[in-house]
Every structure is written in structure tokens, then in C-alpha cells.
Amino acid sequence: MKDLDKPTKSLAATFDNKVFSVIAIKKAAYKYVRVFSADITMQGEQINCQLTFSSPVSEEEGGRLVEDFKKEVLDQDLRERLKGETEAVRNVILAHAFSKTGLITDGSLSRD
Amino acid sequence: MGLFQGIEQYQAPTAAYQLLPFRFTSLDQDQYVLTNLAGEYLIVDRRTLVELLHHRLSSTDPAYCDLRARHFLMDASSSIGPALLSLKLRTRYHRLAEFTGLHLFVVTLRCEHACPYCQVSRQSEDTLRYDMSPETASVALDLALRSPSQYIKIEFQGGEPLLNFGLIQFLVQEAEARNQRLGKNLAFVIATNLALINDDILRFCRDHSILISTSLDGPRDLHNANRPRPGGDSYERTIAGIARARQVLGSDRVSALMTTTEASLPRVRAIIDEYVTQGFTGIFLRPLSPYGFAIKTRSYRAYNAERWLDFYKQGVDYVIELNRRGMDFAEYYASTILKKMLTSEDPGYVDLMSPAGIGIGALVYNYDGSVYASDESRMLAEMGQEQFKLGHVLTHRYEEIISSPNLLDPLEESFAYSAPMCHDCAFEPYCGADPVLHYSLYGDYLGRKPESEFCHRNMETFRYLIRKMESDPFVKQLFMKWANR
Numbered sequence: 001m002k003d004l005d006k007p008t009k010s011l012a013a014t015f016d017n018k019v020f021s022v023i024a025i026k027k028a029a030y031k032y033v034r035v036f037s038a039d040i041t042m043q044g045e046q047i048n049c050q051l052t053f054s055s056p057v058s059e060e061e062g063g064r065l066v067e068d069f070k071k072e073v074l075d076q077d078l079r080e081r082l083k084g085e086t087e088a089v090r091n092v093i094l095a096h097a098f099s100k101t102g103l104i105t106d107g108s109l110s111r112d
Numbered sequence: 113m114g115l116f117q118g119i120e121q122y123q124a125p126t127a128a129y130q131l132l133p134f135r136f137t138s139l140d141q142d143q144y145v146l147t148n149l150a151g152e153y154l155i156v157d158r159r160t161l162v163e164l165l166h167h168r169l170s171s172t173d174p175a176y177c178d179l180r181a182r183h184f185l186m187d188a189s190s191s192i193g194p195a196l197l198s199l200k201l202r203t204r205y206h207r208l209a210e211f212t213g214l215h216l217f218v219v220t221l222r223c224e225h226a227c228p229y230c231q232v233s234r235q236s237e238d239t240l241r242y243d244m245s246p247e248t249a250s251v252a253l254d255l256a257l258r259s260p261s262q263y264i265k266i267e268f269q270g271g272e273p274l275l276n277f278g279l280i281q282f283l284v285q286e287a288e289a290r291n292q293r294l295g296k297n298l299a300f301v302i303a304t305n306l307a308l309i310n311d312d313i314l315r316f317c318r319d320h321s322i323l324i325s326t327s328l329d330g331p332r333d334l335h336n337a338n339r340p341r342p343g344g345d346s347y348e349r350t351i352a353g354i355a356r357a358r359q360v361l362g363s364d365r366v367s368a369l370m371t372t373t374e375a376s377l378p379r380v381r382a383i384i385d386e387y388v389t390q391g392f393t394g395i396f397l398r399p400l401s402p403y404g405f406a407i408k409t410r411s412y413r414a415y416n417a418e419r420w421l422d423f424y425k426q427g428v429d430y431v432i433e434l435n436r437r438g439m440d441f442a443e444y445y446a447s448t449i450l451k452k453m454l455t456s457e458d459p460g461y462v463d464l465m466s467p468a469g470i471g472i473g474a475l476v477y478n479y480d481g482s483v484y485a486s487d488e489s490r491m492l493a494e495m496g497q498e499q500f501k502l503g504h505v506l507t508h509r510y511e512e513i514i515s516s517p518n519l520l521d522p523l524e525e526s527f528a529y530s531a532p533m534c535h536d537c538a539f540e541p542y543c544g545a546d547p548v549l550h551y552s553l554y555g556d557y558l559g560r561k562p563e564s565e566f567c568h569r570n571m572e573t574f575r576y577l578i579r580k581m582e583s584d585p586f587v588k589q590l591f592m593k594w595a596n597r
Contacts, residue, residue, distance in 0.1 A: 030532055034562045075136075078165050079536050082131060089194055090133035093149055096198035097205070 007056035013066050015047040015073065022047060024076035031072055035065060129167070129180075129187040132197065136161060137538035139575055144538075150200035151452055151541030152182045155582055203456040204541075208467070212514075213460070214474040215256035216267045216487055217283060219244045220276040221479055225305055225341045243276045244479040249283050251505040252477035257290055258510045259475075267301040267325075269487070271479075274308040284320050301325050306353025307341065314360040324357050326350060328368040328390065330376060330383035338373050354390060368392060372399055372423060374415050380427040384441075388434070394442035397427045399569070401488060401549070417569040425576055432580070435590050442594050446577055450595035452542045453577070461544075462486060464570075466528035468545035470500065471519040481505045485519050488548040499551055522547035522557040533561040539574045543567075 015025060022040065025047055029038035032051075039050040051066065134148045144161050147153045156164070156175050163169045164185065169176060171187070179185050186193035207213075221242035244252075256264060266287060268280050284300055291298050300322040317324065329335040332347040339346040357366045368387070370376075376383060380397070387395045399420045424445075431443045451459045462469030470485035477483055481504050484490040489500030502508075502516040513519075526547035528534035534543070549566055550559035561567040581588040 027532075027536065031562055033560055075138075076536070078162070079136070082134070082165055086131050086133040089130070090149070093133070093194050093198045093201065096195070097201035 006059050008053065008059050008062040009056050010050060010052045011062050011066050013049045013051060013069060015049070017042065017045050017047050020047065020073055020077055021080060024080055025049060025073055027076045027079075028069060028072040032065070032069060129169075129171075129185040131165070131167075131185055132183050132193055134184050135536060135538040135540065137536075139578065145575075145578060146179075146184055147538040147541055148183045149197050150183070150204060150456060152200075153453060153538070153578065154178055154182050154184065155578070200456040204458050207458055207460050208472065210261045210263070211472060212259045212475050213261040213263050214265050214267065214462075215259070216269050216474060216476040217244065217249065217252065218269050218271070218476065218478045218490065219249070219273045219279045219283075221271040222275045223271040223305075224275070224307060225272065225339050225346060227339045242271070242479055244279055244477075244481075246279065246282055248477075248479075248481040248505055249279055250286065252481070252483075253283060253286055253290065255477070255483070255505060255510050255513065256475070257287070257294060257296070261296075263297045263299070265299045265301065267303060269303045272305055272308065273302055274304050274313065277313060281316060284316075284322065288320070299323070304353075305339070305346065305350060306357070307346065307349040309353040309357065311356075311360070314357060317357075317365075318360050322361075324361065324366045326354060326357075326366070326368050327371070328354075328386065329370050329373070330379060331386050334375060334379060334383070337375060338371065351390065358391075363391065369396055369398070372397065372415075372420065377415060377419055377423045380423050381430050384427060384430055384434070388439070388441060393440060394444050394447070395427075395431070396444040397424050398445060399424075401491070417565040417572075421569060421572050421576075424573065428576075428580070432587055432590065436586065442597065445573075446591070447594040447597055449542055449574065449577060450591045451597075453574075454592060454595040463546050463549075464542070464544035466526075466534075466540070466543065466545040467523050468526050468547050470522065470548060471502065471514060472523070475502075475513075477505060483508070483513050485522075486548055488552075492548060492552055495552075497552070500548055522551070526550065526557040531558055531561070533567075537571075539571055542574055543570050 022042075025038075025040060029040065029049065032038070034054070036051040036053045039052070041048050041050075049069075051069065053062065053065075057065065132148065134146050136144045136146045139145045139155060142157050143155055144158060145153055145155060146161070154175075156179075160169065160173065160175045163173070164175075164179065169179075169185075180187065180190050180193075183193045183197050222240075256266060266283070268283070270276075273280060280302065287298060287300075300320060301324075302317070302322055303325045306324070306326045316322070327339070328350055329338045335347040335350070336344055354366055354368070368390075370383060370387075384395055400415075428443050428446055431441055434441050448459045448461045448464065451457055452464070458465070460469070460473055462473040465473055470489065474486050475483060476485070476487055476490045478490050478493075482490070482493070483502045483505060484493060485500040485502055492499065493501055500518055500522065502519050503513040508516075523545075526545035528540050528543060528545050531545075534540050537543070545557075546566055547557035550564065551557055553559065553565070554563075559566070577591070581591045
């Protein structure tokens with residue numbers, strides 16, 4: 001049986017680079033900058049994250065934080081997908097919204 | 113088996129739809145807040161979000177119609193979505209083109225109070241060298257009236273501005289005279305503790321439609337402990353001043369602000385009761401700012417964001433309770449945020465603007481002629497940090513002041529739309545950049561958001577307000593009313 005109270009300073013999380021981008025992982029790591037720092041390295045098709053906690057946490061708490069981190073990576077991946085898919089329409093909306101402000105030139109509008 | 117088949121039998125298993133730009137952030141373990149480009153929000157569970165993003169959401173799904181109505185997706189029957197979003201977005205940002213509407217004149221740094229948390233580094237009452245001169249005031253007024261905004265609000269601040277009331281009279285009369293040819297919509301406010309108010313001053317205020325904004329921290333003991341002055345009678349003078357000002361100017365011309373000190377934290381109900389007793393129709397529960405004497409006397413560090421949030425939530429819960437009992441009473445910080453959440457209007461609250469409200473939302477003309485990007489900027493300058501000083505009224509032209517690197521750099525660097533974490537945050541349309549606060553606490557305009565108290569406090573406030581109205585139809589109706597005040 002594991003000792004759940006044993007303090008942990010560092011844990012690892014691994015991602016498949018065919019599924020997740022390094023950008024998504026960096027963004028997720030940034031959100032947790034208060035809790036842990038992340039060393040992100042590539043090894044073949046794997047993205048390895050070594051998470052070093054700001055202060056030691058119990059093994060149980062560490063496990064929960066890694067799960068939260070993985071969930072955040074998934075959210076970031078979905079955000080990337082959404083951003084890519086909606087980029088064109090977002091530019092059209094922004095250009096239209098500011099078309100009468102003088103902030104956008106005719107040239108930049110016609111490109112859209 | 114029924115006589116007729118359900119509608120889903122006649123529809124494609126998944127709808128053909130196009131996603132529109134939106135952002136999402138978790139509300140709790142399973143619920144997500146989605147916000148579109150114009151700031152309209154919707155709550156969905158994780159399953160719905162994932163199905164939506166993978167184009168697997170059926171048009172018979174209970175969330176589908178809401179997602180379409182609020183422009184998170186468009187299909188063959190809703191191709192007008194992008195045009196409507198554009199219109200709402202343009203409405204939301206219309207203040208940007210107006211530029212600076214609020215102009216703060218620090219007519220003196222002198223004050224007869226000695227509040228330990230005061231955000232202005234006060235000077236003693238008899239030091240005339242801390243008064244603004246008529247020459248400086250006259251040039252500053254020209255600059256204020258140069259703003260392209262059709263609505264110019266001039267607010268007199270201090271110290272205690274009534275200690276230099278002669279200059280206020282001069283500025284009001286000059287502004288009115290110069291505005292004869294400009295035709296702008298002028299408004300005046302005096303931010304005063306009311307200790308020195310008298311009938312002559314009030315008559316002038318009445319004749320020139322000047323609003324009074326005063327400070328009321330709560331019941332007598334709390335207010336007087338927060339705001340020491342010779343005689344220990346700040347509360348008595350404030351209450352008497354409010355009553356007299358209302359008599360002369362009218363009730364709607366007198367408002368009050370409170371400051372939350374550590375002593376306030378366990379007493380939010382008593383503070384709200386005091387506002388109710390004094391006949392106010394709302395209260396602005398606001399935290400202490402990290403400037404001036406608040407830092408010097410360690411008042412600011414006396415409580416953290418968590419303690420303030422407890423105080424704030426208890427306060428809003430109590431205000432809701434009062435409304436359930438039939439009282440019409442609002443909490444103004446919530447009202448400001450709710451206007452952003454529930455309407456296409458932006459209330460123009462400097463702390464919750466992105467691009468930041470500095471310079472764009474307000475300019476400050478200090479007693480010595482220095483121009484600052486916001487009230488907080490000049491408080492920071494009083495602490496020796498002149499990062500947000502834009503120039504001097506006697507040596508810099510309007511164009512030089514508003515294009516100062518001390519304004520443009522923080523505006524650009526703090527813009528939340530392109531800031532790490534803010535860029536993806538569903539609450540970005542409700543939040544602000546506040547480079548002055550981040551600079552004072554973290555030494556740069558942006559700060560690291562995961563470590564930012566500003567971010568934590570606001571995110572939690574947004575989540576709290578959304579949870580309240582999503583779980584209680586009465587609160588939803590009440591919040592709609594506050595948003596549309």
C-alpha cells in the first residue's frame with residue numbers, strides 16, 4: 001500500500017506529440033506556474049514534462065495536480081482547434097466591427 | 113410505440129454547423145463558461161462542449177438552440193450571426209473612439225483627516241505649496257477640453273478639495289465659459305469628506321449642477337476609526353454633510369464610497385445597514401488599493417484576496433437578501449460587471465477595461481501641473497514611482513501627453529486580448545488590464561496572471577456572480593435589473 005502522505009517534490013507527465021502540440025502544453029504549464037514549474041523536453045514522439053512543485057505535496061495531492069494538468073492540456077488542445085477553425089470568421093467580425101472607426105485602412109479591409 | 117415518430121427521426125443525426133469564435137473556462141468540475149466575441153455567455157457541461165467542438169452536436173440537443181441564439185455556432189438558419197456579433201462588438205468598444213471622458217483635478221494635497229490607509233499621500237492642512245495654482249489649473253482645463261469626447265466629467269480631488277474651494281469655483285466658471293463655443297456635455301463632481309461643507313459651497317454646487325461624492329466607511333465606530341481627524345468626529349460631520357447636501361442639491365446628487373480595511377472585514381452587514389439607514393440605494397464594496405499610505409502603513413497587506421472575497425460574497429448575499437425582502441438596493445461593483453455580462457454596453461470602469469483605462473478612460477492633473485494616466489498613477493508617483501507620468505501642463509502639448517511612451521507602452525504591453533492566459537480566458541470580456549496595479553505589485557505592466565491577486569479576485573467574482581444567477585431565477589432577474597440601471 002502506498003504511503004499517501006509521503007511528500008513529493010517532482011512528478012512526470014508524458015504526452016504524444018501526434019495528439020498534442022507543445023504550445024498547448026506550454027499554455028497549460030503557464031496556468032500552473034504558481035504550483036509547479038515544468039521542464040518540457042521532446043523524446044521521439046513523446047513530449048515529456050517534469051513538474052517540480054513549488055513546495056512538496058503529498059503523493060495523493062501530486063497525483064491530483066498531474067490529472068488536473070492533463071485535463072488543462074486537453075482544454076488547451078480544444079482551444080487551439082477552435083481558434084484555427086474560427087480564425088477567418090473572427091477576422092471578418094473584427095474588421096466589420098471597427099470598419100467605421102478609422103482604425104482599419106481600406107487595404108486591410110479588402111484583404112478580408 | 114407511439115403513433116408518430118419524434119422529430120429527431122426526420123433530422124440528420126448531427127447538424128451541419130460552423131463554429132463562431134468563442135472562449136471557454138471551467139466554472140466547476142463539469143461546467144464550463146463559454147463567452148462569444150461580444151461577451152455574451154452560456155453555461156454548458158463538458159460533454160456538450162466537446163461534442164460542439166467536434167461537430168457532433170445534434171440540432172435536437174437541448175443546448176443547440178441557445179448556442180445558436182448566442183452566436184457560438186451558425187447554421188443554415190442563422191447566417192446573420194457574424195454581422196450581429198460585429199454590431200455588438202462595435203457597441204461594446206464605442207467608448208474607445210470617444211477617448212478621455214473623465215478628467216481629475218487634484219486641486220490640493222492638503223487634508224484635515226489623517227486616514228492610515230489613505231491612497232493619497234496627504235500633506236498637512238496649512239502647507240499652501242501643495243495647492244494647484246490658477247495658472248496651472250487654467251492650462252490643465254484647456255487640455256481637458258481638448259479631448260475628443262463630447263462628454264467631459266471634471267472631478268475635483270485632493271487631499272480634501274474643499275480646502276482649495278476658490279480654485280474649484282474658478283475652474284467651474286472657466287469651464288462653463290470656455291464650453292460656450294465647444295458645446296460639450298459638461299459634468300462636475302467634488303470628491304469630499306464633507307467635513308468642511310457649508311451652505312455657501314452647497315449653493316455654488318446647486319447653481320452649477322455639481323455632484324458630491326463622499327466617503328462613508330460604515331457605522332460610527334468603524335468610520336471614525338478608519339478616518340481619524342481632530343475632534344474624532346469624521347462620521348458626525350459626514351452624516352450631517354450628507355443630510356445638508358441632499359437638502360440643497362437633491363438626494364440623487366450625493367453619493368458615497370467606502371473603503372474596506374481589515375476592521376471592515378467581519379462587518380459587511382453593518383456597513384450595508386449603515387448605507388440603508390442613510391438612505392442610499394446601493395453600495396460599492398471595493399477593496400483597498402496598493403498605493404500611498406495603504407502601503408506605507410501596511411494596511412494593504414493586512415488582508416489578501418481570499419479574505420476580501422469572503423467579505424464581498426457575504427455582502428452581495430446580504431444585498432440579495434434585502435431585495436428578497438422588498439428593498440431596492442444594489443451592489444455597484446456587481447452592477448458594473450453585470451452590465452458587461454448581460455448587455456452590449458461597456459460601463460467604462462477604468463479598472464475593468466482592456467485596452468486599459470489609463471489615459472483613455474481618465475487623465476489626472478496633479479496640483480503641481482504633472483499629468484498622470486490615472487488616479488492610481490499619481491498615487492504611485494507620490495510613492496516615488498513616476499512610471500505613468502505623461503508630462504506637465506506647462507511644458508507639454510496635448511499631443512505629447514497622450515502619445516507619451518509612459519502611456520502607450522503600458523497600454524500595448526498590458527492589452528489582455530494578447531496577454532498569456534487572458535487571451536484564452538472566457539472572462540476576458542468582463543475583466544481589465546490594470547497595468548498600474550500590476551506594476552505597483554509585480555514591477556511590470558502585465559504580471560504573471562496565475563500569481564496575480566487581481567486575476568484571482570476577478571475570476572472568482574465572475575464565477576460567483578454567474579453561479580448566483582444561474583442557480584436562482586430571482587437573482588437572475590435582480591441582476592438583469594442592476595445591469596440595466
